[in-house]
Amino acid sequence: MISNIAELIADRIGTMPASERRAAQTLIASYPMIGLKTVAEFSAASGVSSPTILRFVARLGFQNYPEFQSSLQDELAAQLQSPATRTLNPPSPGGGTVSPMLEATLDNMRETFRHLSDKQLADIAARLADRRGKTFLIGGRFTDPLARYMAAHLAIIQPDVFHLAGQESMWRDRLIDMGKRDVLVIFDIRRYQDSLVRFAEKAHQRGVQIVLFTDQWLSPIARFARHVIAGRTAVPSAWDSSAALFVVAETLIGAVTRQLEAEGAKRIREMESLR
Amino acid sequence: MISNIAELIADRIGTMPASERRAAQTLIASYPMIGLKTVAEFSAASGVSSPTILRFVARLGFQNYPEFQSSLQDELAAQLQSPATRTLNPPSPGGGTVSPMLEATLDNMRETFRHLSDKQLADIAARLADRRGKTFLIGGRFTDPLARYMAAHLAIIQPDVFHLAGQESMWRDRLIDMGKRDVLVIFDIRRYQDSLVRFAEKAHQRGVQIVLFTDQWLSPIARFARHVIAGRTAVPSAWDSSAALFVVAETLIGAVTRQLEAEGAKRIREMESLR
DNA sequence: CAAAATACGTAACATAAGATACAGCGCTCC
DNA sequence: GGAGCGCTGTATCTTATGTTACGTATTTTG
Structure with a gap:
C-alpha cells in the first residue's frame, strides 16, 4: 500500500527516463518543499526543463501540476496535525477503549x-x-x-x-x-x-x-x-x-x-x- | 524578536480591520496550510474578498503574495528539518503563563x-x-x-x-x-x-x-x-x-x-x- | 548500420492567478 | 446632522504559470 508521494516515487523511479529521474531525486532530496514551488523553480533546481517536470508528475499519475501540489499539501497537513507523539506512542496493545480517546x-x-x-x-x-x-x-x-x-x-x-x-x-x-x-x-x-x-x-x-x-x-x-x-x-x-x-x-x-x-x-x- | 509569521500575526492582529482579522484568524486556525494555497482559496475559506487577503499580507510587510508564500514555505522547511524545534509557540522564556498550565x-x-x-x-x-x-x-x-x-x-x-x-x-x-x-x-x-x-x-x-x-x-x-x-x-x-x-x-x-x-x-x- | 522510437528542450500558447482601480458603505469626529 | 475618512467588495486588467506543439537529439532494435 502506497500512502504518500515519496513512496510512490521510490516505487516508480526505476521506470523513469534519466531527466525525470533527476527531477525525482531533486524532489526527494528536499522533500517535499521543492514540489510546492513553481514548475519553473522545480525545473531550474533539477537542471531539467519544465516539460520534463510536467511529464514527471504525469507519470506519477497526476492530471496536472496543481493536483500534484495539492496532494503534497494534504500530506504535509496530515503530518503537521499529528505531532511526533502520535507516531512515537505506539497504539496501546489490545486496543483498549480508553487510550485512543x-x-x-x-x-x-x-x-x-x-x-x-x-x-x-x-x-x-x-x-x-x-x-x-x-x-x-x-x-x-x-x-x-x-x-x-x-x-x-x-x-x-x-x-x-x-x-x-x-x-x-x-x-x-x-x-x-x-x-x-x-x-x-x-x-x-x-x-x-x-x-x-x-x-x-x-x-x-x-x-x-x-x-x-x-x-x-x-x-x-x-x-x-x-x-x-x-x-x-x-x-x-x-x-x-x-x-x-x-x-x-x-x-x-x-x-x-x-x-x-x-x-x-x-x-x-x-x-x-x-x- | 519575531521569528515566524504566526507571531507576526499575533503581534499585529490588534491593529487590523475586521476583515483582515478574519483572514488572520483563518490562517492561524489551520496554520500554515491555507496560506500555501491560492489567494482565491484563502479568501473563500475566510469568507472575505481576495483584495482583503492581499491587503492582509501587505500589512504583514510582504511585497506580494508569492513572497508571503515563500516565507511560509521557508518556515515549514525549517520546521521539517528539525522536528525537535517543531513547536509553533516556543515556551516563552521568563515564565510564560501558558505552558506550565x-x-x-x-x-x-x-x-x-x-x-x-x-x-x-x-x-x-x-x-x-x-x-x-x-x-x-x-x-x-x-x-x-x-x-x-x-x-x-x-x-x-x-x-x-x-x-x-x-x-x-x-x-x-x-x-x-x-x-x-x-x-x-x-x-x-x-x-x-x-x-x-x-x-x-x-x-x-x-x-x-x-x-x-x-x-x-x-x-x-x-x-x-x-x-x-x-x-x-x-x-x-x-x-x-x-x-x-x-x-x-x-x-x-x-x-x-x-x-x-x-x-x-x-x-x-x-x-x-x-x- | 539504418530506421524507428523514445526522450528532451525551445518556443509559442492559453489560462488561471495575483494586482489594481474604483465605487459604495459605514463609521467617526466635528 | 453633515463632512471626511477608512474599510471592503466588484470588476477589470496584467502578469506569470502551467500547458502544448514541434523539432532535434539520443537511444534502441532489427
Whole structure:
C-alpha cells in the first residue's frame, strides 16, 4: 500500500527516463518543499526543463501540476496535525477503549495551544479583566456548560459577570444592557446554532467585543468576533470533544485571576466571610 | 524578536480591520496550510474578498503574495528539518503563563488515567447504559457544569436522564423517584459541599448506585459510592482544574454511546427528524 | 548500420492567478 | 446632522504559470 508521494516515487523511479529521474531525486532530496514551488523553480533546481517536470508528475499519475501540489499539501497537513507523539506512542496493545480517546484528547490540546499564542491569551485575559465593562457568557447546546463553568469562576473575582441561560427570548432581551465596553464570550462548535449566530450579530452591531470559542472549522460567528479561539475537537467517538476548549477556558480563568489578584483576593476573602 | 509569521500575526492582529482579522484568524486556525494555497482559496475559506487577503499580507510587510508564500514555505522547511524545534509557540522564556498550565493539565490527565483501569470505566459505562434504571446527575458549585455537560449528551442517547439543578430543596425532593436500579452521578471536589454529602447519603440509603467524580483527596461521598473516579486537579493557578474529570466524563460518554449504538443511533436519527 | 522510437528542450500558447482601480458603505469626529 | 475618512467588495486588467506543439537529439532494435 502506497500512502504518500515519496513512496510512490521510490516505487516508480526505476521506470523513469534519466531527466525525470533527476527531477525525482531533486524532489526527494528536499522533500517535499521543492514540489510546492513553481514548475519553473522545480525545473531550474533539477537542471531539467519544465516539460520534463510536467511529464514527471504525469507519470506519477497526476492530471496536472496543481493536483500534484495539492496532494503534497494534504500530506504535509496530515503530518503537521499529528505531532511526533502520535507516531512515537505506539497504539496501546489490545486496543483498549480508553487510550485512543485519551491520546486524541491530549493531541487536541497540544495542537490547540500550538495555534494559540501567549500574547493572544494575554490580550483576551486583559479584556476580561477590564473592570470598566460587563462580561456576558453563553454557549450552545453542548457547550453551554463550559460557559457556565467559566462564569462561575469569573463571577467570584469580579462583579458584573452574567451567564445567559434559558430561553432565547430571555437572553435576547439582555442585549439592551450591552455596549462597547462589554465583552461577550460565546461557545459555539458544530453544528453551529443559528440562534447564537443571530445573537452574536446583534451584539456585534451594538459594539460588544466578542470572544469566540469554536472548533477548527470556525463558527460563522468568527465573522463578528474580536478574538477567536479555535480548539481541536476530533476524537474517536461519536461526539466531538470540548476538552481542549475547556482547558483554554481554565487557562484564561487563571490568567484573569492573576491580573485581578489584588482586588480579586480581597473579594474572595469577603465572600468567604459571608458564608 | 519575531521569528515566524504566526507571531507576526499575533503581534499585529490588534491593529487590523475586521476583515483582515478574519483572514488572520483563518490562517492561524489551520496554520500554515491555507496560506500555501491560492489567494482565491484563502479568501473563500475566510469568507472575505481576495483584495482583503492581499491587503492582509501587505500589512504583514510582504511585497506580494508569492513572497508571503515563500516565507511560509521557508518556515515549514525549517520546521521539517528539525522536528525537535517543531513547536509553533516556543515556551516563552521568563515564565510564560501558558505552558506550565498546559503541561500540568496534560500531566493530570495522564496521571488520572493511569489510576483508572479500562475495566473500571467499562463497568461504569455498562451501568450508565443499563436501560432498566434512571440516571441522575448533579455537581457542586464549580463542577455542576460537568454534570450538565454529561447529562446533555446522555439524554440524547437514552431516556430517563435527569440533571438535578436549582435549589437544594428541589433536588432533595427528587429522592422519592430514586431506587435500586437507578444511578446517581455526583461531581464533588474540594471544598466538598455539605449539601451534596447529605444528598448522597440519603440516596445511598435508598439503594441508589452512586458514581462519584472527585479529586485525589476523595470527597467524603466516596464512602457511599459504588464507583469512584479520582482526578488530579493541581495546576499552577489559584483554582483547581477540573479538566481531567472533564476528559473522563467525555470518555464515559463515548463508551456509553458505543454500548447503546444500535438504539442510540435510532434515537439520534429520530431526534434529528424532530427539528 | 539504418530506421524507428523514445526522450528532451525551445518556443509559442492559453489560462488561471495575483494586482489594481474604483465605487459604495459605514463609521467617526466635528 | 453633515463632512471626511477608512474599510471592503466588484470588476477589470496584467502578469506569470502551467500547458502544448514541434523539432532535434539520443537511444534502441532489427
